[in-house]
Amino acid sequence: MTHISVDSHRLVKGLIARGFKEDQAEAILDAIQNVTLQDVASKEDVQTIKQQFSQLEKHVDQQISRLEKQMSELELRISDRITGLIKWQVPLMLGQAGLIVALVKLL
Numbered sequence: 482m483t484h485i486s487v488d489s490h491r492l493v494k495g496l497i498a499r500g501f502k503e504d505q506a507e508a509i510l511d512a513i514q515n516v517t518l519q520d521v522a523s524k525e526d527v528q529t530i531k532q533q534f535s536q537l538e539k540h541v542d543q544q545i546s547r548l549e550k551q552m553s554e555l556e557l558r559i560s561d562r563i564t565g566l567i568k569w570q571v572p573l574m575l576g577q578a579g580l581i582v583a584l585v586k587l588l
Contacts, residue, residue: 487513 489510496506522530 489514 492510493506
């Protein structure tokens, strides 16, 4: 484990000069000396995370493009279906209107 190197005398004197009591300053020094760098990211760790983030960003962009393309295709299919329904519905409505007119004339 790597520990943080600190000038303990200078740290304690600086803390006391800023209003800390001596036992508080020593407690802070003790806490700092017991801190390890095990959980601190190195430059390599940061670079690795940046690369992974970049790859993830590219993957997300690809997925968004794929989904946008699929949405566009679905919109076209829906539009085609609506057009098809209208093509069937208009002649049926005209036929129905003609049938009603014929029945009214008969009565």
